[in-house]
Amino acid sequence: MLEQLGSGEIQVLTSCSLIGEGVDVPSVGGCILLRPTQSEALHLQMIGRCLRPQDGKQAVILDHVGNIARLGHHLKERHWSLEGVRRRERQQAPSVKTCPQCFCAMASAAGRCPECGHRFRPERRSLKVVAGELQELGTQELRAEERRSQELKQERKREQLEARSLEELIAVGQRRGMKNPHGWARHVLAARQTKGHWSRIA
Numbered sequence: 674m675l676e677q678l679g680s681g682e683i684q685v686l687t688s689c690s691l692i693g694e695g696v697d698v699p700s701v702g703g704c705i706l707l708r709p710t711q712s713e714a715l716h717l718q719m720i721g722r723c724l725r726p727q728d729g730k731q732a733v734i735l736d737h738v739g740n741i742a743r744l745g746h747h748l749k750e751r752h753w754s755l756e757g758v759r760r761r762e763r764q765q766a767p768s769v770k771t772c773p774q775c776f777c778a779m780a781s782a783a784g785r786c787p788e789c790g791h792r793f794r795p796e797r798r799s800l801k802v803v804a805g806e807l808q809e810l811g812t813q814e815l816r817a818e819e820r821r822s823q824e825l826k827q828e829r830k831r832e833q834l835e836a837r838s839l840e841e842l843i844a845v846g847q848r849r850g851m852k853n854p855h856g857w858a859r860h861v862l863a864a865r866q867t868k869g870h871w872s873r874i875a
């Protein structure tokens with residue numbers, strides 16, 4: 674089958690943990706990731722199957738399981754070491770963003786989508802100045818204020834947890850007046866996948 678894949682007789686070959694590592698068929702022009710992993714090494718191995726060099730080839734990687742959002746872009750510079758990595762550093766989420774136009778994944782710092790040319794506008798933050806008068810708050814008023822803010826926090830948390838799909842999360846983000854509700858929703862989903870049932874997957 675690998676021979677037939679190499680000659681083009683077979684267009685797509687699928688497997689479970691069989692061809693994700695070590696297989697060397699340079700003509701393979703793409704890979705479709707359907708297996709979530711928490712292992713950076715396995716993540717890069719799987720993508721590597723379609724990155725064997727061949728003249729004129731441009732590999733296409735379709736990630737259906739959020740591996741790139743979780744473990745980083747495969748072209749990101751990595752510093753390997755035998756010293757081991759501190760826990761906190763290891764847990765830092767990679768800075769990857771997705772193009773809203775073509776869904777290509779790239780480094781967060783990119784100003785332009787390498788795939789379709791979409792330009793990311795720099796996020797502009799402005800201060801809003803509102804006229805008001807300062808008032809001294811007593812202990813009771815302070816407690817009430819604290820309670821209100823706690824309730825608001827819990828309410829927002831509940832609303833976010835109840836949104837199960839990407840669309841629902843985007844709607845929540847829009848209601849909250851976020852500048853990039855799509856990006857936020859994807860981020861929340863990716864974090865859930867990492868913390869949730871996938872955390873036990875090697």
Ligand SMILES: [Zn+2]
Nearest residue numbers: 772775786789
């Ligand atoms: Zn794009």
